[in-house]
Amino acid sequence: MPDGVGSGEPTHDDKRQLPEPRLTRHWCGPGAAGARGPPTQVMTEPLPDARSSPAARRDILFRAFLAAFLMLFVGMVLTLLVADLMYPKAVHWRQALTTGRAEVWFAIRLSLLTSTITLIASVIVALPSAYVLSRFKLPGATIIDTIIDLPIVIPPPVIGLSLLVAFGPKGFGIDAFLEGRFGFAMMYEAWGIPLAQFMVAAGFCIRALKAAFDSINPRLEHVARSLGCSSWQAFWRVSLPLARNGLIAGAIMTWARALSEFGPILFFCGATPGKTEVLPISMFLNYSEAKIERAVVLALIMVLIAAGTLISFKKLGGKGYLW
Numbered sequence: 001m002p003d004g005v006g007s008g009e010p011t012h013d014d015k016r017q018l019p020e021p022r023l024t025r026h027w028c029g030p031g032a033a034g035a036r037g038p039p040t041q042v043m044t045e046p047l048p049d050a051r052s053s054p055a056a057r058r059d060i061l062f063r064a065f066l067a068a069f070l071m072l073f074v075g076m077v078l079t080l081l082v083a084d085l086m087y088p089k090a091v092h093w094r095q096a097l098t099t100g101r102a103e104v105w106f107a108i109r110l111s112l113l114t115s116t117i118t119l120i121a122s123v124i125v126a127l128p129s130a131y132v133l134s135r136f137k138l139p140g141a142t143i144i145d146t147i148i149d150l151p152i153v154i155p156p157p158v159i160g161l162s163l164l165v166a167f168g169p170k171g172f173g174i175d176a177f178l179e180g181r182f183g184f185a186m187m188y189e190a191w192g193i194p195l196a197q198f199m200v201a202a203g204f205c206i207r208a209l210k211a212a213f214d215s216i217n218p219r220l221e222h223v224a225r226s227l228g229c230s231s232w233q234a235f236w237r238v239s240l241p242l243a244r245n246g247l248i249a250g251a252i253m254t255w256a257r258a259l260s261e262f263g264p265i266l267f268f269c270g271a272t273p274g275k276t277e278v279l280p281i282s283m284f285l286n287y288s289e290a291k292i293e294r295a296v297v298l299a300l301i302m303v304l305i306a307a308g309t310l311i312s313f314k315k316l317g318g319k320g321y322l323w
Contacts, residue, residue: 084300088293104298106274107282110190111259114278118197118258122205123251130209131235135218151203159199160267163192167268188270193278196264201257208250212243249313256309260302 129148138144151159167175167187179185186192216239224234240247262280269276271285279302286295 081303084296084303087296088300103273103277103282104294104301107277107279107298108301110193110276111278114190114193114197115255115258117194118201119205119251119255121194121198122202122254122258123209125202126205126209126254127247129206131213131239133206134210134213135221148203148206151200152207156200156261156263157267158263160196160264163196163199163264163268167192187268188272188276190269190276192269193265193276196268197258197261199264200261201254204257205250205254208253209243209247212246212250213239215246216242252309252313256306259305 132138133141133144164187165171167173169176175185175187184191186195220242221231221234221238224238225231229237260280261278262284265276265278265281266284271277271281273282273285277285279298283295283298283302286292286298
């Protein structure tokens with residue numbers, strides 16, 4: 001009997017007619033990533049739907065549980081915004097922009113002017129300060145960090161009250177000195193608004209700019225100095241260009257922080273209509289006079305400014321660590 005006939009084994013011709021098994025190429029063993037050798041072929045079967053497994057269902061429930069807290073807070077914020085948008089009627093907007101036009105536009109102009117002055121002063125102080133904190137090891141660094149953070153974390157009215165005491169006659173008498181020597185005062189005057197804003201915004205700006213410098217590898221500056229650059233040249237030609245977006249984003253948020261200041265201005269400069277009436281003070285005055293509609297209109301103006309500021313911040317790659 002010929003080989004293979006009646007022995008239960010397929011002949012050479014029969015083997016070629018048999019259907020090929022389903023094979024899946026799995027790279028493992030010698031054929032793993034980066035290794036040499038042929039891939040291993042193993043038999044596989046269709047995998048069950050991963051979403052139907054108990055582990056997958058638990059994972060979905062876990063994510064939904066955590067996301068519920070996020071959506072709860074987002075919903076609360078949206079509820080407040082919708083309430084503000086629905087409260088003033090069209091007539092209230094017209095009144096605010098016609099009969100109260102002078103007051104509203106004065107508050108907007110004064111707010112933009114003082115917050116811009118505060119931003120310039122804050123950047124002048126914060127830029128070298130942030131670089132020093134980011135690059136150098138200072139003695140008493142913990143104490144310095146604490147002092148910088150104090151104006152950020154303490155209640156804003158405390159800043160205003162402290163300024164009032166320091167500039168007053170029972171403090172250091174700074175206001176009397178300025179008025180007698182230079183002819184202008186800071187207490188209860190518009191001149192004091194940038195100072196009240198600066199005391200909070202400067203520390204915030206230092207933290208924001210320090211975060212930008214921390215994101216740059218110091219070795220790049222060392223390489224620049226090894227190629228002949230001085231420390232000053234390495235700072236201007238390497239550090240600042242690399243930190244540009246972070247610096248601009250920090251400056252934008254500092255400006256927004258100064259624009260929203262209320263407590264320090266109220267205590268140090270007062271709430272005088274047409275004199276120290278920035279947007280938050282104007283909203284407070286209208287609320288005190290039971291002009292709720294106009295106060296809400298002013299609040300919405302500040303919300304629009306804040307939204308534009310945040311969009312600019314995100315476009316420049318700003319991160320949440322600034323808060």
